[in-house]
Amino acid sequence: NVKDINSVLEVTVYDEDRDHKVEFLGKVAIPLLRIRNGEKKWYALKDKKLHIRAKGNCPQILLEMTIRASIRTLNPKEEKYMQTEVKFKRQVFVRNVMRLKAIIMFFIEIGKYIQ
DSSP, X not given: OOSOTTSEEEEEEEEEOTTOOEEEXXXXXXXXXXXXXXXXXXXXXXXXXXXXBOSSXXXXXXXXXXXXXXXXXXXXXXXXXXXXXXXXXXXXXXXHHHHHHHHXXXXXXXXXXXX
16 A cells, blocks of 8 residues: 555566576666556666666566555645643753753853953
């Protein structure tokens, strides 16, 4: 299941022999917004990092895909940002007051020294 129509679909292709030896053939990354419903299309396979063409004589895969979530692009789902309310902790409050007091006393001492 794909949750965001604006994401990229990655398809990895393997060849499994009768002796259960699995061989990587190639990989393809397809932006979901470029997929047309029911359209068959050939995609060139690339290496594992999607940088260069996969090994072989013109490695390709024929895919037919169906997208049913295109309405979300026109009316995207709102993200809900919920923050839990921080509870008051006396110990943290006292520590912060003591830090503030130390800073104020530092500036008072500097003022006395300058005078």
